Amino acid sequence: MKKTFREKAIKKFTKIAKKHKKLHYPCLVMLSAILGLYYAVRHFATNTKRYASIAFVAVFFMNSCSFSFAVFTEGTGFTKAQEAYGAIVETSDISFAVESETVPTEQILLEDDEDLDDTYDIEEDAEGVDTYTIDDILESQDTYQSEERQQEEIGDPVFDESDWRLVLINKQHPIPEGYSFDFGTIKGNMKCDKRIIEDLLLMMQAAKEDDINLEICSPYRDLNRQEFLFNKKIKVYMGQGMSYMDAYKVASQAVTVPGASEHQIGLALDIFCDTYKYLDEGFGNTQAGIWLAEHCHEYGFILRYPKNKEYITSIEYEPWHFRYVGREAASVMQEEDICLEEFWDKYL
Numbered sequence: 389m390k391k392t393f394r395e396k397a398i399k400k401f402t403k404i405a406k407k408h409k410k411l412h413y414p415c416l417v418m419l420s421a422i423l424g425l426y427y428a429v430r431h432f433a434t435n436t437k438r439y440a441s442i443a444f445v446a447v448f449f450m451n452s453c454s455f456s457f458a459v460f461t462e463g464t465g466f467t468k469a470q471e472a473y474g475a476i477v478e479t480s481d482i483s484f485a486v487e488s489e490t491v492p493t494e495q496i497l498l499e500d501d502e503d504l505d506d507t508y509d510i511e512e513d514a515e516g517v518d519t520y521t522i523d524d525i526l527e528s529q530d531t532y533q534s535e536e537r538q539q540e541e542i543g544d545p546v547f548d549e550s551d552w553r554l555v556l557i558n559k560q561h562p563i564p565e566g567y568s569f570d571f572g573t574i575k576g577n578m579k580c581d582k583r584i585i586e587d588l589l590l591m592m593q594a595a596k597e598d599d600i601n602l603e604i605c606s607p608y609r610d611l612n613r614q615e616f617l618f619n620k621k622i623k624v625y626m627g628q629g630m631s632y633m634d635a636y637k638v639a640s641q642a643v644t645v646p647g648a649s650e651h652q653i654g655l656a657l658d659i660f661c662d663t664y665k666y667l668d669e670g671f672g673n674t675q676a677g678i679w680l681a682e683h684c685h686e687y688g689f690i691l692r693y694p695k696n697k698e699y700i701t702s703i704e705y706e707p708w709h710f711r712y713v714g715r716e717a718a719s720v721m722q723e724e725d726i727c728l729e730e731f732w733d734k735y736l
Contacts, residue, residue: 397422519605520575521662522592529589545716549736552583553688553714555653556732559640559702562648569654571608580607581654584688584712588657591687600661600676607657614646641704656692656711672707684710685718690728697727 397419405415432439547554557563572582580588592602621643625635650656658667661676671677672695681691692711693703713721713728721731 393426394423397426519603519665520578521601521603522589522596525575525589525592525604529585545720547717547735549732551714552581553655553712554717554728554732554736555655556728557648557650557653558729559645559648562645563652567653571654574604574607578604578607579654580657581712584655587687587689587712587715591684591689594683594687595676595679598679600679601663602659602661602676602680603665605658605660605667606651608654609649609651611646611652614644614649614652618643618646641698641702644703650692650711655713656709658708659710660708667706667708669705669707672705677707680710681707685722686715688712688715688718690718690721692728694727697730700729701727 402415405412552569555564555567569581569583571579572585573579574585574588588604592604595602618639621639622632622635625638626632630638644650659676659680660667660671661674664671664674664676672681680689684690689710690713691707692709693701693706695705695707698704711728713731717731717735720735721727726734
């Protein structure tokens with residue numbers, strides 16, 4: 389029978405050790421080293437495919453990490469990530485709860501309704517973060533229709549999916565190509581669809597009559613601003629140890645994906661009050677938050693992302709985010725306790 393390498397090596401070194409007693413221990417060490425190397429080589433030779441797979445995964449992981457880092461350092465994060473991951477972007481109804489930390493008022497990102505990152509420096513982006521009270525806004529407006537005239541214009545509700553007030557914008561329904569509207573100025577650099585300003589002023593005036601001083605922030609914002617906010621949120625989560633895809637997934641529950649934000653079509657805005665200037669869930673428990681939830685439909689607005697509807701809207705509860713849909717539709721949604729997605733399924 390043919391001897392193995394192990395048997396040959398043992399025989400060779402045993403023979404040398406017996407012949408030269410002084411070489412007994414050196415031979416033992418050399419034999420151990422040679423046999424250890426032999427078995428190591430043999431192990432890798434018989435598991436080539438396994439280690440090749442491990443090496444491939446390691447190389448892929450390092451490249452992926454390098455891609456994510458490059459994406460954000462180059463400042464074109466969403467555009468490149470969208471191209472690379474567009475085919476697997478989230479469409480599920482799973483909701484992720486993201487805790488908001490209480491931060492000093494001067495650090496709150498007033499222009500970002502879905503992002504309360506406490507590292508934000510409000511002076512970094514002074515343009516677009518102004519807030520105005522009802523008194524400030526009314527001073528800049530000429531006149532607006534009275535409540536009585538508005539009520540007279542309301543007839544039997546007839547809903548049409550082509551109605552600009554009812555356009556459905558979410559991750560599954562991005563802003564239609566070529567969508568346009570005329571801007572109206574709320575005050576200063578705050579703009580929105582001019583067709584909603586009249587009802588907005590009436591709602592704020594009614595709240596004031598009930599001793600609630602509402603303030604507006606973050607009405608219209610363009611695609612570039614939305615991309616900045618979305619990328620910023622992803623970087624925050626990645627800084628907490630998440631992978632890019634996990635950060636993207638969670639961020640999309642808190643910040644609307646660029647191209648699918650109602651702020652970009654001028655129909656959504658954030659509202660808080662003079663006594664609670666935080667864009668977090670706590671606003672829903674304030675007198676102002678309760679008043680808005682109960683009365684906003686009277687002026688054509690809805691609480692766009694209500695509590696217990698996260699599995700439908702795919703956005704966490706936001707008691708400060710209001711969307712204009714018109715008084716008829718808003719009244720139906722209020723009465724039936726349904727969100728805009730459910731309204732579409734039932735009436736359009």
